Amino acid sequence: MGRRSELTGGTPPPAVQTQASARTPQASLPHSRRDTARRWAVRAMLPTALALWLVSLRDVDLRRMRDLGLLQVLPVSFWIALALLTLSFCMALYDRRTKNVWLAAHVLGLIAVLHATPTLLYATLRYAWAWKHVAVVDAVLRHDGVPETTGRFAVYDAWPGFFELNALFLRATGMDSVLGYAAWAPPVSNALLVLPLLLLYRSVVRDRRLVWGAVWIYFSCAWIGQDYFAPQTFAFLLFVTVIALVLRQLPSSVFPPSARPRWGAWRRGPLLAVLIMEIAIACSHPLTPLMLISALLALSIPRRNRRVTLPVLAGAVAATAAWDATVARPYLEIHLNSLMESLLNPSSNVASGGLAALGTAAPGQVLLAWIDRGLTAGVVLLAVMALWRRPSTRRTGMPLLLIAPLAVLVANNYGGEMIFRVYLFALPAAAFLISALLFERDTRRLRAPLVVYPLLLCMLGGLAFGYYGKESVNSFTREEVAAARYVTDHAPRGARILTLTTDVAGIDMSYDRHSRVSLAYQHIRDRKHLVGDPLATVEAFVAEATAKRPAYIVLTRAQHALTYLTGVLPADTQSRVEKVLSESPEFTVVYHNRDAVVFRYAPPEAGGR
């Protein structure tokens, strides 16, 4: 129990003081010269790092991005700023007199450096999926709700909450489009996430070093990038808040149980607040309710937790079941077969989805894939080491939250993304365990920073590869956006829009009026046919076009970048397609700029080919 008291056992503040003062006599001197110098160094390093970062963003040539995206165009001063910020945080963390506001400033500085950099550098909204979600909000505004569609947009009709919240905001403020603020979603959503993460960690430990260390480690390892303008980002914020409130009530919490409970261990007010958040989760995202149920089930394994977890679990199950049986029912009925297949073949869900490649991945991307895996494996390894080396963490509920997402892994592959989502939902617990491993007080004081600083730098290095490594695909030029805008403005209702990949910014605007085909995501037979005979394949996919419903073929820089990076198609596929279409009299170039070309196909006679 002695170990437990350090971490969770409700140790009152005086005990912490006693532990701190039990260190070396030199460290306990209240205002030693060394400590003063260190404090001033921290105060100087943080603004210096942030200034250096801002200066480093001048004159970044984004057109030089190739295999490793932003990694190869950001100047050395950017990386020095990041290293300096990390050093400053380390020094601040090891000084027990550092105020919370300084630690918060470091974490917010890290978020700014990591997540505001693309926003500041790019001329347009980053990431094709963010553009897709912008298109859904636009459709909600035009239709007074998410329009009923089939195919890849049908899921948004079943879980429309996030889009309708944004529609409310746009209508209420009178703003035209979410494009005005969607680009800032990554830094803002990460900054917002700091609050529930603090609440989560503070519920299980009093030691500020462990709490802030865990927050820093979370943002240093969150490389999968689920922080853009998306329902997952919103639902994850709610998820972490619900889990934080539940951990606050558990017997292992550092707080005493609340007075006058009514429902299990809950008072009526907090339970109602949790229920509101659970309903919001259930109607805004398909996966997060399952992750929440899984986490609550895991927390219910110890009998002592059940008075807390069962009422919340019942609420989560009821909200999810009610939503899935009503609004989401049409979508689930259509996809029931694939859901059952996934359930009966769990091993297929573990694979990190991708298509069978017909080309060769870029060398830099192979390296990147290994670094991503290395970071993920490192996080898991350190978390497991924490469970072994820091027995006090075993009572916190964090080990259960670490393994809980694995249960959902066997249920569905989530479009090949499930393994990444499991990492996302396990990361808050993993970050805490790693923090306990690195920062718990019995670590030898002088050696610890020498180990911890390089380790934190390694984490950030791994994150930089995972987060910035594909930016030649995720960033879009104004020219690419203009080409997509031309198509969506000029294509009549019912027209078919053909692209090589889905990485076309803004092409899904008016998705309810046009049909879309991305050749790289067709059956392997069709893709092989495309490589062998591009003209015949494109002609086959536009065969139903008519004079009134023409087809448009849109080829852009980012699509070429994706085929080059991933090898999903041979890297020269786009240039070959462009060449054969240019030479064919049936296809007309209707729009062209340095980053995009648009062909129009309309058969001369009415009635189609």
Add this chain to the structure above:
Amino acid sequence: MRSLRWGLAASGWVALAATALQAGHPLRVACMTVFLVLCPGLAAVSGLRLTALSTGGWAALRPDPYALLKTVVLTVVLSLALSMLVAEALFLGGAFTTERAVLVLAAVTSVLALLPRKAGRG
């Protein structure tokens, strides 16, 4: 504490009045952003007695950083959740208009802010 409760109760109606301003007017954007992101959640924190704010006001949060943190988290998260649920209910019912959505949220905020508090139950 009383001024906070009455301020919250009035916030939604001020936001509703702001819809009369021109679309995109900075004052309208500011009023709506503050209301939608903060007010329903803060009213819920106060009305449902989720933190010491409901009994002791801001002064009660000052010595307890955890309570202050919890108040801020719940304010933002519950505001977004309540705004989303109201918008969703109106969209699903085919009854969505901006005025109606803000009206419902203003009413919910007022009710939560003005819920009676019994002494000694915080």
